[in-house]
Amino acid sequence: MINMAETIKVGMADLKTCMAPNILTTLGLGSCVGIVLYDPLKKISGLAHIMLPDSTQIRNNDNKAKFADTAIDVLINEMVNMGAKKDRLVAKLAGGAQMFAFSSTNDLMRIGERNVEASKRILNQLGIKILSEDTGANYGRTIEFYSENGDLLIKTIGKDSKII
Amino acid sequence: MSDKMDFNELNEIHIDMLKEIGNIGAGNATTALSQLINKKIDMGVPKVNILEFKDLSEILGGAENPVVGILLNVEGQINGMMMFVLQQSSAHNLVNLLMGRDLDDFTEFTEMDLSALNEIGNIIAGAYLSSLSSLTELKIIASVPYMAMDMAGAILSVPAIEFGKVGDKALLIQTDFGKGKEEVKGYFILIPEMESYNIILNTLGIMG
Numbered sequence: 315m316i317n318m319a320e321t322i323k324v325g326m327a328d329l330k331t332c333m334a335p336n337i338l339t340t341l342g343l344g345s346c347v348g349i350v351l352y353d354p355l356k357k358i359s360g361l362a363h364i365m366l367p368d369s370t371q372i373r374n375n376d377n378k379a380k381f382a383d384t385a386i387d388v389l390i391n392e393m394v395n396m397g398a399k400k401d402r403l404v405a406k407l408a409g410g411a412q413m414f415a416f417s418s419t420n421d422l423m424r425i426g427e428r429n430v431e432a433s434k435r436i437l438n439q440l441g442i443k444i445l446s447e448d449t450g451a452n453y454g455r456t457i458e459f460y461s462e463n464g465d466l467l468i469k470t471i472g473k474d475s476k477i478i
Numbered sequence: 479m480s481d482k483m484d485f486n487e488l489n490e491i492h493i494d495m496l497k498e499i500g501n502i503g504a505g506n507a508t509t510a511l512s513q514l515i516n517k518k519i520d521m522g523v524p525k526v527n528i529l530e531f532k533d534l535s536e537i538l539g540g541a542e543n544p545v546v547g548i549l550l551n552v553e554g555q556i557n558g559m560m561m562f563v564l565q566q567s568s569a570h571n572l573v574n575l576l577m578g579r580d581l582d583d584f585t586e587f588t589e590m591d592l593s594a595l596n597e598i599g600n601i602i603a604g605a606y607l608s609s610l611s612s613l614t615e616l617k618i619i620a621s622v623p624y625m626a627m628d629m630a631g632a633i634l635s636v637p638a639i640e641f642g643k644v645g646d647k648a649l650l651i652q653t654d655f656g657k658g659k660e661e662v663k664g665y666f667i668l669i670p671e672m673e674s675y676n677i678i679l680n681t682l683g684i685m686g
Contacts, residue, residue, distance in 0.1 A: 346635045411632065413635065
């Protein structure tokens with residue numbers, strides 16, 4: 315029997331996991347960050363579309379997929395339950411753009427950058443290697459992660475797609 | 479009700495109030511726009527939507543649909559952000575009306591078009607904010623407008639993140655200008671900081 319690949323959509327402040335040959339996608343990432351975790355041996359993958367760097371700074375923090383810190387924890391747990399090994403996990407990052415060319419440089423405006431910084435810091439603390447990233451700049455990204463081979467496809471308006 | 483509210487607790491009265499502000503704001507914006515293009519413009523009744531983040535970009539044709547967003551930072555007695563969003567097709571209609579061009583002209587925007595769009599956004603957002611200001615008698619200062627054109631999801635991530643700090647839903651006020659081929663669907667997103675939200679509701683006497 316041929317196993318057809320299914321594309322699983324991850325919304326804003328949402329996370330999903332899957333196994334090969336399935337594909338995880340999130341559309342129109344702006345200042346949010348798409349965090350991909352992957353066990354290359356078991357071909358188990360997870361994608362979180364986070365909006366904010368730190369759940370401890372926000373009163374309303376029930377939605378774990380919304381924050382870099384809690385989303386990564388949930389992804390790891392779900393993936394380990396599916397048979398992934400934590401030591402084998404690697405990561406890829408995309409998003410964290412600054413969509414508007416603000417002249418001011420206060421924290422409110424640097425949210426994309428802060429989301430990327432927080433994601434990297436947490437992954438480093440957990441000893442998860444970041445294989446590649448396409449972050450920052452000032453444009454939106456649609457991403458697709460292929461559990462079969464670990465490719466992360468990045469699509470933008472007015473530019474060629476690329477695989478990281 | 480406590481004097482600190484959560485965005486998720488918005489009730490019918492709040493929505494009616496925001497609808498009314500939206501109505502008056504859109505009315506002012508339509509008048510301003512109408513003077514700008516020297517032509518009468520019809521306006522529909524604004525629709526107020528409270529949406530989950532994941533559904534926010536659906537209303538603008540999906541997360542990958544190209545839109546134009548004009549964003550102003552708001553300061554004074556209310557702090558936050560105000561955004562005016564248009565589908566790219568509506569932005570074309572608006573620029574064509576303003577420039578007196580054929581309505582079927584969908585050629586790429588020129589520098590001049592972009593600057594006109596930015597100014598329209600500024601006028602519309604300004605009209606909306608001044609309604610809010612006169613209704614509440616609060617001092618509101620808007621920054622210069624910042625414009626970006628990209629996927630709806632990416633543009634909306636900026637206000638969504640601001641909403642994300644206080645809740646899991648966003649508030650969108652849809653206003654339709656013109657009709658038929660000239661139709662322009664515009665969306666206002668007002669994101670006061672939570673404290674400012676309470677100030678607005680208190681000023682309007684909605685919360686005790």
